[in-house]
Amino acid sequence: MSGTDKTKAGHDLDGPIVILVEPQLGENIGMAARAMGNFALGRLRIVNPRDGWPNIAAQRAAAGADHIIGSVELFDTVEQAIADLTLVFATTARAHDQAKPVVGPEAAASEIAGHVATGGRCGILFGRERWGLTNEEVGLSNRIITFPVNPGFASLNLAQAVLLVGYEWFKRATSGALPHAMPERSERASQHQMQAFFDNLVRELDKVEFLRPAEKRDTMLVNLRNIFTRMEPTKQDMHTLHGVVMAIAEGRKGPAKGGVLDGEQATRLRALLAEHGQGGGVPDSGSTVRGLARLLRRNPTDAERLLWQALTRDRRFAGQFKRQTPVGRHIPDFVSFPHRIAIELVNPGEGEAIAADRAGRRTWLEARDYRVVDMQVADVERDLDAELARLEAGLRQER
Missing domain, CATH: 3.40.960.10 (VSR Endonuclease)
Structure with a gap:
């Protein structure tokens, strides 16, 4: 979805470190970086990328997340990548039969926020595109993150998994604030405006004998008026409705x-x-x-x-x-x-x-x-x- 406004300052949040373990495609690294940028996750570590680094395909797929791609930290092993961290989550769709707490992304975001607020350093492991994380790599983590997905089709694209975790983290960090809202409408229409419009509408409806039969006229007028009062129209709404009624009433003149x-x-x-x-x-x-x-x-x-x-x-x-x-x-x-x-x-x-x-x-x-x-x-x-x-x-x- 297009919507990046380069005139606006982004958020600078102290969040978890994203760790990609042996990613196989540069495009997936780039799309993961883009997802990170969407939710103000700025630190990316990569363990032994298959196609080496730097990777032109990753840069292209990042779609502007150059600050993330340009500051990637490379490691040879998972142990090295998490050595300085005090809380590690492993993302996986499979049960690894390990006595380890399993949480959803929302609960993980809440725990990460508390841990970071007290000075802790947190990281999230994401596995290979084809088979994810090994049992040994999951064993290095403190918690498992899994997603509420269709159990018959549970595998997520690497960037999708990063995006889901990033979304929950960012929503928690910003209290779910939306980037924009409906613009303020113009001032409410006055009763004088409403009455003038309604008089005009009734006059034109009478010309085409719409308000029939006569015994139902009063009820029809009340129903019509209620339609517009329920709308709580603005001054501009009234101008527009006036124009609509007159355009219909006057019609358009043909070439002749x-x-x-x-x-x-x-x-x-x-x-x-x-x-x-x-x-x-x-x-x-x-x-x-x-x-x-x-x-x-x-x-x-x-x-x-x-x-x-x-x-x-x-x-x-x-x-x-x-x-x-x-x-x-x-x-x-x-x-x-x-x-x-x-x-x-x-x-x-x-x-x-x-x-x-x-x-x-x-x-x-x-x-x-x-x-x-x-x-x-x-x-x-x-x-x-x-x-x-x-x-x-x-x-x-x-x-």
Whole structure:
């Protein structure tokens, strides 16, 4: 599973030493080192590797665990490899008929943690890929580690065995802390938002006569409302659900109705028109302009759709603004003629030509006593309520 983030610091834990006894394949050594790295086991000892050392196959299979491969300690015998240790575990899937405690990896991790905490040195023996550890090698250990596996198919790959022990050790050492969690959701939706959405949903359902028969309407409405209240939706959830309902209600217009654009395409077309609108550069053919106007009106950008829904349904603004089609040098996105306020939606990364065109439009509007309110598209899509509150404050100031 991919997930290594090289910008984050790893754990530096004082854990057990992994000892591979006569491993036969360099690939298995490398994969064992990778498993060690996953769980902050940093010390690897190898007893008499069959293909010698260093081993290019091990380096390749380590997949980045170079700090482990580069500091491997080599020994000729198991006795030499464990000579400085005070607690030794032997991993095996077979019963060796030895009077020796047998524990699972979780219990072994707990004992290792206590032993290391008091200054002890611990090691874990892993045997050969084909036949594991000999009776004599198991006899050198203080404990046997075995795994709760299918007795009819108990043999584990070398790296798998290292990984299982490493997992239990690391979980014990870090109290099972996970590396990441679900990101915090946006703020909970207000009851006002919930009601506005529900009113919108019911209005559209009534258009298609969904809430029938009449005697069951109230019960159906209660059930529908409970679906959404159980969700505990966020503000962003409400914006999304509003968009879903309106997309279904309005449908998509086919080519004969003026074409189909998604929100991103509509944004690019508006930017293209703005860039070519300097000095009246929009095509002067009446039919062309009318065609562009129809196309843009039927295919609003995502931010334009969100804002227009709010301006038409929110009681603070309903009936006070008109949505305009921005084809023409002096036409803003939204305008309130009674309040003489124009709203401009500003896309991120607008070029110099678009900025100049916008500045010229502002000058023209302000000269005619219109107040221009710029709204960043990113702000509208992220926190529409805040932008509406700012607009409401401006209306109060105007009064």
